[in-house]
Amino acid sequence: MDWADDNEQAAFRSRVRGVITASLPKRYGSGDGEEEGSWERDRRSPVAEHKQAAADWTKALAEQGWVAPHWPKEYGGAGLSPMEQFIFKQEMAASGAPSVGGQGVSQLGPTLIIHGTPEQKAEHLPKILSGEVDWRQGYSEPGAGSDLASLQTRAVRDGDEYVINGQKIWTSLAHYADWLYALVRTDPDAPKHRGISFLLMDKTTPGLSIRPLIDMSSRHHFNETFFEDVRVPVRNRVGEENRGWYVGMTLLDFERSNITGAVNGKRTLDRLTAFLQTAEGKAKSPGAKANRLAVADRYIEVDVMFNFSFRIISMQNRGMVPNYEASVSKLFNSEMNQKIALTGTRVFGLYANIYDGKDERAPLGASMSTNYLRSVSSTIAAGTSEIQRNIIATRGLGLPRG
Ligand SMILES: Cc1cc2nc3c(=O)[nH]c(=O)nc-3n(C[C@H](O)[C@H](O)[C@H](O)COP(=O)(O)OP(=O)(O)OC[C@H]3O[C@@H](n4cnc5c(N)ncnc54)[C@H](O)[C@@H]3O)c2cc1C
Structure with missing residues (x-):
């Protein structure tokens, strides 16, 4: 296989690199890759310098039309081909640059472009592109995850409004968001997929409350979202x-390769092996020799x-739509991520038990230990490994449904 860029791809890659080199605020890019949610966090930060970094990076990408690389140009996107999106993502990941616009860019925008009214598009799309409004997804519930269509949050029509009661869970980064998009049940008597509606709601609507869920790495990433008589037009x-x-x-027509995972995995391993060769690394990795094969x-x-x-x-570049192939990539990527995290802790023996990044005994600022705890969720988020295996078995291998 020849995966080398052709002339046009090489020119685009060098343009992306040029913008990143010239404009990426210093604050970003030093770790193993983009820390998920860094743009969302900085945008809301009380520290002026952090807030400015998020604003500057948004402006730099917006000038190129790269806040929403996969949106059509007529809606303010860059209209990049899947191959250009791939190159763009590869270069962003390689430099640890945060993406901008969160789930407004990745999910809500493309959904509105296909299903929204002209008024909804006019009201919401520009604010996503400018970074003024951040959106988050309220789909999962305590009793509805893999089987999302069994969701119970109820919306009852009352004149020109819906009145919503119920609960969502795992609402990532909702504490930084301004608006939520959510799936709610509007007809409890219909077959489960047919009684659901898609609503947009301002987070400040009375009755809507967000409560933090602290994960096992002591991070506030998720939230529970409660609806008590929330009125939405x-x-x-x-x-x-x-x-x-x-x-x-809605199948969002964008690049689905998980290239960011491959690039980030390589960055983490490069950082690990570079550290293991320093005097400090050698002193703190009694297990490095035994784990050499694991690192390889x-x-x-x-x-x-x-x-x-x-x-x-390469499939998308030829106009094909990846199906079970995307599940193979997601499955492999998330399990690889966990294995890298495990290897990255094992080499450090008991030093890996130090989780405080500020503790000077912690190798690599405890980043490997933190990765280890955070990587647990990678085989659950965005479709669990079991669900991916079901897809591969039925659609890829043609096995009967169990
Ligand atoms: C990091 C992270 C971020 C998330 N962010 C959001 C968010 O922003 N918004 C949101 O709405 N949700 C979010 N989620 C929730 C996520 O979508 C769900 O966790 C996921 O869909 C799994 O659902 P569940 O947790 O209810 O597990 P369940 O569906 O209850 O699964 C429990 C176990 O049963 C297995 N299982 C379930 N069904 C089958 C089956 N048919 N065959 C074989 N095995 C099966 C699963 O693989 C799993 O091991 C996030 C989750 C994570 C981990």
């Missing part, structure tokens, strides 16, 4: 009433991951 419904499942499942295996897996990513992007 009917004009904030996207698509028809009771057809929200299909709105929420992780490098091989990262290489395999690059090839999965290249396979998907």
Whole structure:
């Protein structure tokens, strides 16, 4: 296989690199990759310098039309081809640059572009692109995750409004967001996929409350979202009433290679091996020699991951739609991520038990130990490994449903 850039791709890559080199605020790019949510956090930060970094980076990307690389140009996106998106993401990940616009850019915008009314598009799309409004997703519930269509949060029509009662959970980064998009049940008697509607809601609406969930790495990433008689105007419904499942499942036409995972995995391993060769690294890694083969295996897996990513992007580049191939890539990427995290802690023996990054005994600022705790969720988020395996089994291997 020849995965080398052609002339046009090489020119685009060098343009992306140029913008990152010239404009990426110093605050970003030093770790193993983009820390998820760093733009969202900085945008709301009480520290003026951090807030400014988020604003400067938004401006730099917006000048190129790269806040929303996959949106069509007529809506303010860059209209990049899947291959250009791939290159863009690869370069962003390689420099640890945060993406801007969160789930407004990745999910809500493309959904509105397909299903939104002209008024909804005019009201919301520009504010996503400018970074003025950050959106978060309220889909999962305590009793509805993999089987999302069994969701119970109820919306009852009352004149020009819906009155919502219920609870969402795992609402990532909702504490930084301004608006939420959510799936709610509007017809409890219909078959479960057909009684759901898709609503947009301002986070400050009375009755809507967000409570933190602290994960096992002591991080506030998730939230619980409660609805107590929350009134949302009917004009904030996207698509028809009771057809929200299909709105929420809109296949968003963008690059699906997981290239960011491959690049970040390589960055982490490079940082680990560089540290292991320093005097401090040698002193703090009594287990390094025994784990040498494990580190080599992780490098091989990262290489395999690059090839999965290249396979998907080459399909998309030929106009094909990846199906079970995207599940293979997601599954492999999330399990690789966990294995890298495990290897990255094992080499440090008992030093890996230090979780405080400020403790000077902690190797690499305890980043490997923190990665280890955080990587647990990678095989759950965005479709669990079991669900990916079901897809691979049925759609890829043609096995019967269990
Ligand atoms: C980091 C992270 C961020 C998230 N962010 C958000 C967010 O912003 N908004 C949001 O709405 N949700 C979010 N989620 C929730 C996420 O979508 C769900 O956790 C996920 O869909 C799994 O659902 P669940 O946790 O209810 O587990 P369950 O679906 O209850 O699964 C429990 C176990 O059963 C297995 N299982 C379930 N069904 C099957 C099956 N059919 N066959 C075989 N095994 C099965 C699963 O694989 C899993 O091991 C996030 C989750 C994580 C981890």
